[in-house]
Amino acid sequence: MNKKVAAAVSHHEREVAELRADRELAVEYLKAAMESLDDPDDRAAALLALRTVAEAYGGLGAVAAEAGISRESLYRTLSAKGNPTLKTLLAVLKAVGMKLSVEPGQHVAA
Incomplete structure (x- = not known):
């Protein structure tokens, strides 16, 4: 009864592989997360x-x-309790080939 079991790939490993393979997905993934x-x-x-x-x-x-x-x-810095400086955040984004940008948000009338 020796069944070969396929090697399991963790969710995180799969996520990293998908982001590496699809640059547009990585950008959208990070944009969505940055809203938090x-x-x-x-x-x-x-x-x-x-x-x-x-x-x-x-x-x-x-x-x-x-x-x-x-x-x-x-x-x-990139942990759940991290608190990066703007300088560090910009440097890390640059290192992965991305940059910080600004988009209009919901305008609140005064």
């Missing part, structure tokens, strides 16, 4: 999404080196 930065209770989602994109585009060590920060600092 507006919510102090849900900021972790954006940071973890950026971490996943960093893993897909070179790995955290390579992205940290390109961004000019230590790998350990990048791990802390």
Whole structure:
């Protein structure tokens, strides 16, 4: 009764592979996650999404080196409790070939 079991791939590994294979998907994935930065209770989602994109585009060590920060600092910054500076955020985005942009939001009349 020796059945061969196919090697399981974790959700995270699959997500990283899909983002690596489809640049447009990675951009849309990160754009959607970045919307959570507006919510102090849900900021972790954006940071973890950026971490996943960093893993897909070179790995955290390579992205940290390109961004000019230590790998350990990048791990802390892109964690659920991370709080990156604007300088770090821009450097990491640049290292993965993206940039920060602004779009109009809902206008609240005064």
